[in-house]
Each structure stands twice: as C-alpha cells, then as structure tokens.
Amino acid sequence: MQKIGPTARTLSVSATASQKTAPPAWKLGRLNHVAIAVPDLEKATSLYRDILGARVSDAVPLPEHGVYTVFVELGNTKLELLHPLGEKSPIAGFLQKNKAGGMHHICIEVDNITDAMAELKEKKIRVLSEEPRIGAHGKPVVFLHPKDCDGVLVELEQA
Numbered sequence: 001m002q003k004i005g006p007t008a009r010t011l012s013v014s015a016t017a018s019q020k021t022a023p024p025a026w027k028l029g030r031l032n033h034v035a036i037a038v039p040d041l042e043k044a045t046s047l048y049r050d051i052l053g054a055r056v057s058d059a060v061p062l063p064e065h066g067v068y069t070v071f072v073e074l075g076n077t078k079l080e081l082l083h084p085l086g087e088k089s090p091i092a093g094f095l096q097k098n099k100a101g102g103m104h105h106i107c108i109e110v111d112n113i114t115d116a117m118a119e120l121k122e123k124k125i126r127v128l129s130e131e132p133r134i135g136a137h138g139k140p141v142v143f144l145h146p147k148d149c150d151g152v153l154v155e156l157e158q159a
Contacts, residue, residue, distance in 0.1 A: 026116040029109030029159050032137075033071070033078040037094045037104040041068055041083035044101075048072045048079070059083075062136060067091050069136045080107070080136065105143070105153035113140050113158040120144065132158070 038044035041059060049056040055073040062069055066089035072079040082104055084092035094104060110116045113132050121127060126145035135141035135157055144154040 026112040031077050032107040032109050033080045035080040035104040037082045037091050038101045044081050105155050107155040109159040110156045
C-alpha cells in the first residue's frame, strides 16, 4: 500500500508583481474574520458557545450597517455571525436567497485602507462605498464587489 505524504507547495507571485511594477503602497494582512449570515442568531450563538465550546461575544446591534453581530473567537481568527436589523438590512436580502444562511463575506486586514482603496480602484476593482465606514471593531472598513473578487464579498479592515 502506497503511503501518501504531504505535498510541497510554493507560493506564486502575482502577474503584476512578476512584471516588475511598483509594490503597493499598502500591505494585505491577516484574515480577521469570516462572516456567516444566520436566520436564528440565538441558535447559531448557542451552537458555537454551548455545543462547540467557543468564546462568544454578546450580540451587538449595528444599525448603520443593518445587522446584529456576534463574534466567535477561534484563536487565530474569528467568525462573525450576522443577523438582520431593520427592514433595509443587506443580510435580510441575503437570507431571502439563502434560507438556511451561509458564508456572507471574508474580512482581511490592511495597513492603510485609504491607499488600498485608491490602488484597487485604479486596478478596476469596484469598491462598494466612496469612503470607509466604521465597522464592528470600531475601525474603518470597505467592501469590494464580489464580481471583481471571484464571487466573494471581501471586506478590508484597517489594522
């Protein structure tokens, strides 16, 4: 019987970097969180806290974003549970299309959100707001259009 071992992986260099363009004025950082839209916030909170044993925050309303948030601490990152708040909540629309809930977005830290936004716009990546807004962690955030990010809604957060 052949034993299968780990496969060596190498990191690829992006096409723009290999074409010797100037490095970005900003740096992409760590994964801050993965956001999950949930139809029942209490049930989802209980799953992570009571069944899986995670440290879970209280639910916090963010009316300016139209959501309630609960953060689940995972050690190296977090999960953000999102539930609709108000009639104009973007999460309500998401849950209408995805009744059981599901992954909504990923959040990656950047060291300079203003520089990141400017450069991404130059590279034809659509930014969903003209200015950063204050996110759930009290830091500036901006979302990138999923059609420009391989179908994933990407949130950038100032580190």
